[in-house]
Amino acid sequence: MGRAxxxxxxxxxxxxxxxxxxxxxxxxxxxxxxxxxxxxFPHKAGLRRCGKSCRLRWLNYLRPNIKRGGFTEEEDNIIIxxxxxxxxxxxxxxxNLPGRTDNDVKNYWNTxxxxxxxxRNRSNSHLSTKATTTTIDDPIPNLNNINLHxxxxxxxxxxxxxxxxxxxxxxxxTPLTQSxxxxxxxxxxxxxxxxxxxxxxxxxxxxxxTPQGHQATNSxxxxxxxxxxxxxxxxxxxxxxxxxxxFPFANMGDDILLGDFGLGFADDRGGVGYCGQDDxxxxxxxxxxxxxxxxx
DNA sequence: AATTTCCACAACCGCCTAAGT
DNA sequence: TACTTAGGCGGTTGTGGAAAT
Numbered sequence: 039m040g041r042a043x044x045x046x047x048x049x050x051x052x053x054x055x056x057x058x059x060x061x062x063x064x065x066x067x068x069x070x071x072x073x074x075x076x077x078x079f080p081h082k083a084g085l086r087r088c089g090k091s092c093r094l095r096w097l098n099y100l101r102p103n104i105k106r107g108g109f110t111e112e113e114d115n116i117i118i119x120x121x122x123x124x125x126x127x128x129x130x131x132x133x134n135l136p137g138r139t140d141n142d143v144k145n146y147w148n149t150x151x152x153x154x155x156x157x158r159n160r161s162n163s164h165l166s167t168k169a170t171t172t173t174i175d176d177p178i179p180n181l182n183n184i185n186l187h188x189x190x191x192x193x194x195x196x197x198x199x200x201x202x203x204x205x206x207x208x209x210x211x212t213p214l215t216q217s218x219x220x221x222x223x224x225x226x227x228x229x230x231x232x233x234x235x236x237x238x239x240x241x242x243x244x245x246x247x248t249p250q251g252h253q254a255t256n257s258x259x260x261x262x263x264x265x266x267x268x269x270x271x272x273x274x275x276x277x278x279x280x281x282x283x284x285f286p287f288a289n290m291g292d293d294i295l296l297g298d299f300g301l302g303f304a305d306d307r308g309g310v311g312y313c314g315q316d317d318x319x320x321x322x323x324x325x326x327x328x329x330x331x332x333x334x
Numbered sequence: 335a336a337t338t339t340c341c342a343c344a345a346c347c348g349c350c351t352a353a354g355t
Numbered sequence: 356t357a358c359t360t361a362g363g364c365g366g367t368t369g370t371g372g373a374a375a376t
Contacts, residue, residue: 089362
């Protein structure tokens with residue numbers, strides 16, 4: 039049995055708010071406040087609306103100091119950076135943007151910013167835009183929703199997808215509108231790196247492998263369940279090498295977004311350092327990092 | 335000019351969580 | 356401790372206007 043509805047849908051008005059309703063809501067809140075009970079609010083204020091609807095209308099449009107439209111470059115960068123770190127937690131992202139609401143930020147991301155970054159347009163709008171699906175045109179997937187499987191033993195085609203038990207790299211052609219993700223397994227690690235280095239196929243990312251059999255110590259069972267197998271030995275790697283991600287074609291100073299990990303920048307060798315203080319922490323972080331994106 | 339398609343965004347739905355009892 | 360409930364949140368849908376055909 040489902041949850042009881044918060045109000046009788048047949049007795050409340052739905053759809054767009056009229057100026058009169060807005061005025062009634064505003065006047066009541068200005069006089070008496072919200073009363074701390076949105077469910078009882080519409081009755082007290084004389085509105086034939088669901089309490090949730092009143093709350094949303096007030097929070098997103100009628101309360102003072104709401105900014106509408108006209109996102110600045112700086113706001114764009116904050117959204118992009120936070121999205122890469124925490125995914126689609128719009129309320130958290132919005133809390134970092136004074137005057138912006140979660141709904142506004144979410145709509146802005148879905149309709150403009152994502153396209154601005156990844157170049158979706160009418161000609162390719164057939165590509166999925168479902169937020170719960172990680173698609174080839176969305177190089178910063180929501181890590182909470184990733185549940186994609188597939189295997190590939192060699193450099194894959196762009197549409198061959200990945201995730202569990204595999205490392206993968208995003209690759210970029212120029213311009214960014216051609217961005218795509220390319221997956222590879224540990225088994226194909228050498229092949230990939232050789233391809234990247236010798237043929238300069240695409241600007242991309244190389245991640246050093248974790249030692250064979252190493253498992254994340256993360257308490258999350260989802261993360262910990264990602265057992266790495268078949269990885270080449272890393273005994274020849276120095277700690278410095280192990281602690282870096284390599285963007286062999288990045289320019290020094292390039293900003294690079296690491297999904298679920300944060301913002302880094304390429305050093306003079308195109309490397310991006312981990313934040314981890316010790317081996318275990320670095321490996322733990324490594325297991326959490328599943329997406330990468332150049333930030334333009 | 336009429337129709338269709340696309341886009342932006344307001345609003346809704348349903349799930350989760352914290353607080354109250 | 357278990358249950359109820361309102362608030363909060365993210366995903367999705369509906370709608371009006373703009374653009375394309």
